Amino acid sequence: MARRQLPTLPTYRKDAVTRKLCAHVHLDEGFAREMDTELTADRMTALGLPLGIHLIALARHARAAVRRSERRDRVLSGLFLALWAGVALLVWGLVSGAALGPWAGGAVVLGCLAGAWWAVHDALSASWSAAQDVYWGSARPETLADPVEQRAEQRLKTLARANVVPYAAAAAHTDPFVGSGKRIKDVVWQPIDVSRPAEDPANPGKKLTIVPFDAVDLHTYVAKEMAKIAGLEGLRARNRLYVCGDHVPLLADELLEEPQGRPRAQIDTDLVRTGLVNPGAGMRTFLSLERVSDGGRVLVTMQLRARLHLPLLSWEVLVFVIPPLHAAYNHVDSLPFSGFERVWKLLSATRRAWWPGLRGAWGRNAERRARARNRSRELRQWRREISERHVLFDHGATGSIRERVSSWDQMMHNDRSDSRDYLHRLQGGVLTATERFLEAHHVDTSSYEQAVQVISTQTYNISGDIHGSNVGGHGVVNQHGPGGQQGAPAPYGQP
Structure with missing residues (x-):
């Protein structure tokens, strides 16, 4: 079908969330240190998962950003020491x-104060410029900053294609999908009888x-066909083995980089298949x-598991939604460009920050160490x-960056309607793919048709944060909004 030729409207950038977070690390020193430690430091x-970041x-x-603040604090520490000497x-x-004593001392004091003012001003100006360059510029964000350690970058690259996810043992009481957002559906669909052969259309009365x-x-068929069946361009589909964090040592050779190291993000695909059968x-x-919405504002995830125990097949289905970024990450939008x-x-x-910056430089350096x-x-x-x-040891992840920086208060009407559309398309796509499979x-699908009548009554009401277990009859979700606001990211509690 030919597309109608129409003028284009402005759209969100596909990497808008990444750009906004990259800009924010230049404006928030605490967030920068947290991200630097979390993404590159030694850990177990x-x-x-990246989830669009x-x-x-x-x-x-x-x-x-961390190196800039450390350089500034080193300069301020020296100036603070020289200030006391002056x-x-x-x-x-x-x-x-002494005739020259007061003049020399006064000159040193004024010089140190002026140097501290300039050091803070220069660092602030550089951070603003870096934030605006990455957020508003046309170059890819990763090209606007120097690389970190090659091994750390390789791990992060591998994580983007992860086929295994260790989750914190505490999450086993709810679900293993740590960091995937708020769960709005948790259901096992009506079982389907897959033991009866279909009739042969060429020979009525005979069975295939x-x-x-x-x-x-x-799983392989659904993963390959879902994007086309559901009409969701850009849908990401991947089989992943979810492993309870304190069970990782049971398969240490396969799941750990080294005996007391961090878990791998990719393992032998046969192990992933075994976790299904x-x-x-x-x-x-x-x-x-x-499925990520325009600009990465909202992320919808459907987790599926085929439960095939002959003669019945059923689908375990869980659905999660991550709302847009918290308003705290919009600071870059308010920075003036020039003039x-x-x-x-x-x-x-600078006026507000230079004296606290000078006075606290020694403490910040000591705190970092x-x-x-x-x-x-x-x-x-x-x-x-x-x-x-x-x-x-529990090697499992406790969450994701993308979930921690989100807020249901930023969920707009269009975000909710888009999310509902994605979910209905995903549900319908799974059903259609199952039927075609x-x-x-050559399986008789009459049992499937009966099951679909029950499954298709399930609806989604994405109106805010979800509290407790709110899944009603037939999988209908009862939600209460607006929900509690999630604040800025907090560091993980494990090494």
């Missing part, structure tokens, strides 16, 4: 009556021979279908406990 727990770009900009020289000159299949074949202890494979307004706002920001020592000591202690006492394998 798994990272959450270019983690390599975020890591690079976080490192650039004060001492000034006092000595006044007390001793069922083509043997297993859950892996069904013959799941292990705390290890099951799901088909993840991810008097930029000069005035930059001077005002102490935090690094504590983290290193905690990791050494855990590794010693594992090697000497054979303690079972069964027909291709």
